[in-house]
Amino acid sequence: xxxxxxxxxxxxxxxxxxxxxxxxxxxxxxxxxxxxxxxxxxxxxxxxxxxxxxxxxxxxxxxxxxxxxxxxxxxxxxxxxxxxxxxxxxxxxxxxxxxxxxxxxxxxxxxxxxxxxxxxxxxxxxxxxxxxxxxxxxxxxxxxxxxxxxxxxxxxxxxxxxxxxxxxxxxxxxxxxxxxxxxxxxxxxxxxxxxxxxxxxxxxxxxxxxxxxxxxxxxxxxxxxxxxxxxxxxxxxxxxxxxxxxxxxxxxxxxxxxxxxxxxxxxxxxxxxxxxxxxxxxxxxxxxxxxxxxxx
Amino acid sequence: xxxxxxxxxxxxxxxxxxxxxxxxxxxxxxxxxxxxxxxxxxxxxxxxxxxxxxxxxxxxxxxxxxxxxxxxxxxxxxxxxxxxxxxxxxxxxxxxxxxxxxxxxxxxxxxxxxxxxxxxxxxxxxxxxxxxxxxxxxxxxxxxxxxxxxxxxxxxxxxxxxxxxxxxxxxxxxxxxxxxxxxxxxxxxxxxxxxxxxxxxxxxxxxxxxxxxxxxxxxxxxxxxxxxxxxxxxxxxxxxxxxxxxxxxxxxx
Numbered sequence: 217x218x219x220x221x222x223x224x225x226x227x228x229x230x231x232x233x234x235x236x237x238x239x240x241x242x243x244x245x246x247x248x249x250x251x252x253x254x255x256x257x258x259x260x261x262x263x264x265x266x267x268x269x270x271x272x273x274x275x276x277x278x279x280x281x282x283x284x285x286x287x288x289x290x291x292x293x294x295x296x297x298x299x300x301x302x303x304x305x306x307x308x309x310x311x312x313x314x315x316x317x318x319x320x321x322x323x324x325x326x327x328x329x330x331x332x333x334x335x336x337x338x339x340x341x342x343x344x345x346x347x348x349x350x351x352x353x354x355x356x357x358x359x360x361x362x363x364x365x366x367x368x369x370x371x372x373x374x375x376x377x378x379x380x381x382x383x384x385x386x387x388x389x390x391x392x393x394x395x396x397x398x399x400x401x402x403x404x405x406x407x408x409x410x411x412x413x414x415x416x417x418x419x420x421x422x423x424x425x426x427x428x429x430x431x432x433x434x435x436x437x438x439x440x441x442x443x444x445x446x447x448x449x450x451x452x453x454x455x456x457x458x459x460x461x462x463x464x465x466x467x468x469x470x471x472x473x474x475x476x477x478x479x480x481x482x483x484x485x486x487x488x489x490x491x492x493x494x495x496x497x498x499x500x501x502x503x504x505x506x507x508x509x510x511x512x
Numbered sequence: 513x514x515x516x517x518x519x520x521x522x523x524x525x526x527x528x529x530x531x532x533x534x535x536x537x538x539x540x541x542x543x544x545x546x547x548x549x550x551x552x553x554x555x556x557x558x559x560x561x562x563x564x565x566x567x568x569x570x571x572x573x574x575x576x577x578x579x580x581x582x583x584x585x586x587x588x589x590x591x592x593x594x595x596x597x598x599x600x601x602x603x604x605x606x607x608x609x610x611x612x613x614x615x616x617x618x619x620x621x622x623x624x625x626x627x628x629x630x631x632x633x634x635x636x637x638x639x640x641x642x643x644x645x646x647x648x649x650x651x652x653x654x655x656x657x658x659x660x661x662x663x664x665x666x667x668x669x670x671x672x673x674x675x676x677x678x679x680x681x682x683x684x685x686x687x688x689x690x691x692x693x694x695x696x697x698x699x700x701x702x703x704x705x706x707x708x709x710x711x712x713x714x715x716x717x718x719x720x721x722x723x724x725x726x727x728x729x730x731x732x733x734x735x736x737x738x739x740x741x742x743x744x745x746x747x748x749x750x751x752x753x754x755x756x757x758x759x760x761x762x763x764x765x
Contacts (some may be wrong), residue, residue: 235581384609390674396605396607396609397609397611399567399605399609400609400610400611400671401611401621402567402598403567403598403602403603403605404599404602404621404625404674404675404678405594405596405597405598405599405622405625405626405678407595407623410625412627414621414624415611415612416611418571419611
């Protein structure tokens with residue numbers, strides 16, 4: 217019996233091993249494929265359009281004659297919306313994470329965690345749509361603007377999208393701080409806030425920075441909501457109360473009309489490369505902070 | 513004589529939900545003495561210790577009756593200032609738990625919480641406190657180093673130093689040597705003998721030899737009750753109660 221089953225088992229083992237190996241390798245393969253494709257198409261722009269004009273060009277007029285493909289207004293548009301979103305999301309997210317991790321009673325903690333995570337489940341197009349009909353008129357009215365389709369509207373909306381990432385990662389970082397630190401501080405007569413401020417936050421700082429990084433990564437890659445509510449004017453923004461156009465929205469809006477193989481088409485891929493490099497660096501930074509948090 | 517009593521526990525009962533963890537405990541502890549609390553696991557000795565600075569308040573569903581007087585003042589009285597209490601009654605934990613800050617900031621922690629001293633005054637307090645636990649020589653050039661890089665023994669000394677710095681005068685020690693090796697244990701015991709010149713120390717220990725070595729008085733707990741308390745040499749040579757003798761001679765527990 218034993219001996220009869222052995223070759224079978226070995227064959228099965230071999231097959232499973234190969235299958236898992238294949239599954240692992242194929243995801244790496246696809247990443248490489250995507251990157252090569254992106255690079256090939258993006259770099260094709262440089263055959264006819266100088267790199268310097270792409271990187272430093274301040275005008276994005278893809279269908280003028282001659283066209284200009286300056287990425288600066290789009291890059292600044294993305295940065296403006298992202299910065300605004302982070303400035304809103306980080307303090308709110310930090311407050312929420314501290315409340316959930318240390319202050320809230322057990323039952324409320326569970327409800328809050330589930331609710332914040334549910335926020336992540338709302339499709340971004342739905343959030344964008346809600347933003348368009350509720351937030352945009354509000355922004356217009358409150359700030360007395362001619363249009364509510366501005367960077368600040370996008371920032372507010374994206375802040376909501378970044379919140380689940382920021383809150384749940386920060387909460388994890390705070391919960392991971394050993395209980396003995398908290399007890400030690402309380403036993404020395406620290407109040408809850410002194411304990412949080414002087415012990416908990418410094419101990420969790422690496423994990424919290426990683427949370428902010430991943431929040432930025434989430435925001436800068438977001439497309440649908442910004443396409444709907446930031447106004448899409450490819451101009452260099454001078455304040456958050458102007459319409460802006462982000463890199464993602466540009467690709468989404470223009471890819472349909474760009475002729476395949478045209479300079480315009482390649483320029484959109486070149487924007488994709490810029491976006492890729494930015495998110496890659498952000499993830500790298502997040503990875504660095506996470507590594508440091510585990511090291512402590 | 514009564515002026516010597518610094519901790520006075522009266523008819524103290526503690527419940528974790530339905531579980532009656534301490535039953536009618538009465539005992540007094542003299543100033544500048546070392547009192548050891550011994551007994552088998554789950555007898556309530558750590559619970560009593562954590563009652564003395566009200567750390568049990570952090571646990572849900574804890575209920576207390578009776579009273580504990582520290583320097584004559586009831587600690588369970590309404591409006592009792594817990595910050596004031598915990599400043600006076602410091603705690604050393606089983607596992608050394610320095611904060612993830614520098615050596616210097618660990619010792620200065622209590623001062624930053626509770627006082628507005630000048631930079632020089634803080635520095636002086638830090639130095640005095642590190643000297644009190646015999647760490648100054650080893651660490652005076654490493655004050656900026658992270659406390660978590662110190663050895664276990666140094667960390668535990670540091671945890672005592674940070675209590676000394678905020679002028680606590682009662683130290684509650686919850687098995688302070690259980691995470692340390694025998695040599696480090698011996699050093700901490702020596703330190704306890706030095707510290708009792710200035711401080712009142714209550715130490716919970718599983719190690720009966722340790723209780724015999726360091727304490728002046730010993731209290732034996734079993735199932736939440738104080739069975740017997742008296743001078744340590746008496747408890748270890750001619751205990752009044754049969755249960756105490758059984759535990760100490762190792763016939764049980």
